[in-house]
Amino acid sequence: MRSANSDDDLPEVPLPPWRKARKSSQPRPQLSRELIVDTGLRVLDAEGLDALSMRRVAQELGTGPASLYAHVSAKEELLELIYDRVLGEVRLPEYDPSRWLTLLRQCALELHRVIVGHADVARAALASIPTGPNALRLSEFMFGLLVDAGMPPRDASLAFDRIILYVCADAFEGSLHYPRMKALGHTRLSEYFHMYVSQIEEYFTSLPPDRFPHLSEHARVLVADGGEARFRYGLDLLFDGLAARMPAGGDRPGS
Amino acid sequence: MRSANSDDDLPEVPLPPWRKARKSSQPRPQLSRELIVDTGLRVLDAEGLDALSMRRVAQELGTGPASLYAHVSAKEELLELIYDRVLGEVRLPEYDPSRWLTLLRQCALELHRVIVGHADVARAALASIPTGPNALRLSEFMFGLLVDAGMPPRDASLAFDRIILYVCADAFEGSLHYPRMKALGHTRLSEYFHMYVSQIEEYFTSLPPDRFPHLSEHARVLVADGGEARFRYGLDLLFDGLAARMPAGGDRPGS
DNA sequence: TACTTGACACGAACACCGTTCGCCACTAAA
DNA sequence: TTTAGTGGCGAACGGTGTTCGTGTCAAGTA
Numbered sequence: 229m230r231s232a233n234s235d236d237d238l239p240e241v242p243l244p245p246w247r248k249a250r251k252s253s254q255p256r257p258q259l260s261r262e263l264i265v266d267t268g269l270r271v272l273d274a275e276g277l278d279a280l281s282m283r284r285v286a287q288e289l290g291t292g293p294a295s296l297y298a299h300v301s302a303k304e305e306l307l308e309l310i311y312d313r314v315l316g317e318v319r320l321p322e323y324d325p326s327r328w329l330t331l332l333r334q335c336a337l338e339l340h341r342v343i344v345g346h347a348d349v350a351r352a353a354l355a356s357i358p359t360g361p362n363a364l365r366l367s368e369f370m371f372g373l374l375v376d377a378g379m380p381p382r383d384a385s386l387a388f389d390r391i392i393l394y395v396c397a398d399a400f401e402g403s404l405h406y407p408r409m410k411a412l413g414h415t416r417l418s419e420y421f422h423m424y425v426s427q428i429e430e431y432f433t434s435l436p437p438d439r440f441p442h443l444s445e446h447a448r449v450l451v452a453d454g455g456e457a458r459f460r461y462g463l464d465l466l467f468d469g470l471a472a473r474m475p476a477g478g479d480r481p482g483s
Numbered sequence: 484m485r486s487a488n489s490d491d492d493l494p495e496v497p498l499p500p501w502r503k504a505r506k507s508s509q510p511r512p513q514l515s516r517e518l519i520v521d522t523g524l525r526v527l528d529a530e531g532l533d534a535l536s537m538r539r540v541a542q543e544l545g546t547g548p549a550s551l552y553a554h555v556s557a558k559e560e561l562l563e564l565i566y567d568r569v570l571g572e573v574r575l576p577e578y579d580p581s582r583w584l585t586l587l588r589q590c591a592l593e594l595h596r597v598i599v600g601h602a603d604v605a606r607a608a609l610a611s612i613p614t615g616p617n618a619l620r621l622s623e624f625m626f627g628l629l630v631d632a633g634m635p636p637r638d639a640s641l642a643f644d645r646i647i648l649y650v651c652a653d654a655f656e657g658s659l660h661y662p663r664m665k666a667l668g669h670t671r672l673s674e675y676f677h678m679y680v681s682q683i684e685e686y687f688t689s690l691p692p693d694r695f696p697h698l699s700e701h702a703r704v705l706v707a708d709g710g711e712a713r714f715r716y717g718l719d720l721l722f723d724g725l726a727a728r729m730p731a732g733g734d735r736p737g738s
Numbered sequence: 739t740a741c742t743t744g745a746c747a748c749g750a751a752c753a754c755c756g757t758t759c760g761c762c763a764c765t766a767a768a
Numbered sequence: 769t770t771t772a773g774t775g776g777c778g779a780a781c782g783g784t785g786t787t788c789g790t791g792t793c794a795a796g797t798a
Contacts, residue, residue, distance in 0.1 A: 259747075282785060292748045294787075299746095303785065354652075355659055359686065364695060371705075372697040381701040383716075386708060390717035397609075397652030404610060431614065440619060442627040446636040450626075453641060461638075462645035465724030472723055514776075537756060547777045549758075554775095558756065 259289065261299045265309045269346070272310065277348045278407055282306075307352040312360025314349050317342045320369050325376035329471055329479045332391070335370055336463055340395050348403035354396045378475045387470055394466060398459045425451045514544065516554045520564045524601070527565065532603045533662055537561075562607040567615025569604050572597045575624050580631035584726055584734045587646070590625055591718055595650050603658035608651045633730045642725055649721060653714045680706045 267288050272280045282293040282303055289295075300306045318338055321331050343350050370391070374384035405424070414420040432440075432447035443450070453461075522543050527535045537558055541548040555561045573593055576586050598605050625646070629639035660679070669675040687695075687702035698705065708716075 281783085283783085286748095292750090293785080294748050294750090295746085297786070298748095354656065357659075357683075364690070364698065368695045368698050371701075375697050375701070382704045382707060385701065385705045386713055386716040387720070389713060390720060393652055393656060393717070394649065397648055397655075400652075401609065401648060404612075428612075435619070440623045442630050443619065443623050446626075446630070446640065449637045450640045452637060458641055458644055461641040462648070462721075465642075465645060465721050465728075466717075468724035468727055469720030469722075472727075473720075536754085538754085541777090547779090548756080549777050549779090550775080552757075553777095 259291070259295060259299060261309070263289070264296055264299055264306065265313055268306055268310050269313060272349060273347055276406055276410065277351050277403075280307075304356070308356045308358070308360065311349060311352050311356060311358060312362045314342060314346050314353075315339075315358070315360065315362035315366060317345075318362070318366055320366070323369065323373070325373055327479050328373045328377035328474075329467060332370060332373055332470075333463070333467055335366070336391055336395050339366070339392075340399055340459060343396065343399040344402060348406045350396060350399035350403045354400045379473070383473065387473075391466060394462060398455075398462065402455045421454070514546070514550055514554060516564070518544070519551055519554055519561065520568055523561055523565050524568060527604060528602055531661055531665065532606050532658075535562075559611070563611045563613070563615065566604060566607050566611060566613065567617045569597060569601050569608075570594075570613070570615065570617035570621060572600075573617070573621055575621070578624065578628070580628055582734050583628045583632035583729075584722060587625060587628055587725075588718065588722055590621070591646055591650050594621070594647075595654055595714060598651065598654040599657060603661045605651060605654035605658045609655045634728070638728065642728075646721060649717060653710075653717065657710045676709070 264285060268280060268285050271284055271288060282296055285306075286293045286296055296306075300309070318335075320338075321334050324331060343353060367388070371384055371388045374387055375381055379387065405420070408424075409417065409420040412420065412423075414423075429447050429451045432443050432450060435444040437444045519540060523535060523540050526539055526543060537548040537551055540561075541551055544550075551561075555564070573590075575593075576589050579586060598608060622643070626639055626643045629642055630636055634642065660675070663679075664672065664675040667675065667678075669678075684702050684706045687698050687705060690699040692699045
């Protein structure tokens, strides 16, 4: 595999018998679903989703791409498995329906944190309908919280779905900058963002004020807040709406 | 190009001089950005984003993929142009800040309608930072509405951003079913959805009730509502939160 | 102990993809 | 009429996901 010797057709030497021993001393790579998912996640964390190809994972495992298909039906399945493994890192608080709003908010923030922490796994998150064990665990927790707090199951289903969508969508949008940054050759995230924000602001400022009065005037604030503030603002909007819909109201002081 | 005559290497006849006239009567295919964007959108509408390759567009235009790069720097740019062309279909209501909530909601619904109407253009929508003329037109309208209604520009910026994200994210999520449906060989959308919903419901029902009491009990309602109801529910959540934040409150009777 | 069986590993290939290079035909200016 | 230059485009490069057929090893059976 590592070249070195010439692997031509004609055997230069009648291959000594102990060659067989060498091969069996290197037992079997023991491929398995878990090992493949582990490796895939490692590649994704280190180099991003674009670098996560079947060939790349196979290479990391010292084999060819065909070997993976014995344990994983397709790349899509591999991505779903990786996503569910990531969801395993989500730590759930103690279950207490009387504090449903606080806990639900905590879940959303935690989910967001975990997803954002794994490069651009969000791109895989939005694309898959998650049915893995860790996704179920999280779903049961959040959906149950809403139901047990007194929300009609149908509303709870919708609300839960919208929260997850929002969290994943925000993480996804943020992850789009990741490949861009690499393409521009930047290695420092702050440096990239500074450049990016300046460009957008400059563009908005340069717009004709007669056709785009608000955009050109407020160019600065349009790019002022970074990802985390934007995320929290939208989350607050959603949860305020939710609290107003819950029969018993919210659980935090002041609402 | 249209076959018909045999375009072999050897000329069957010493090609008469008036052949030259024929060629110049068919001047040049007159490739242009607009023509390429038109064709791309047509392919996308007819066969989905997965089928939209540079080769496919070129083939539709009766040429090779290399020809496109004279007018479009990369596929990503083509997608952005297509998306902005789609945004051109968004019809804006009459500007009236005193009815900001109604109009903003109308914009969101209209944008959603237009995006969903173009197969899975949503996948391109979320992936690009829209700076085309039609995107600016829409941004100026919605952002201006919030500012002129009395919202501090910084909040207006955040709110506007979140609304767009939500609309696009929902359309995106819905568009994911599109390739799946094709992969399963279904041609009727309703038929596919019926099968899909049944499967999910069955799966949730079959979950162990001791570990997933809420999911297994409420399996039916978890899949009850289709895309449109889910979308409106989330939009209402957002707008309720927004109205509560606007200094002058909402504009609709009852809020 | 010898043989069979079956599952896994994997090289090679297929059909695509986005993109670039370099040649060609052609138009417009000189 | 010559020349310069531009846009169209065939061919190729280096990648992708996936499949087929073969090889090889470990365990079960006689």
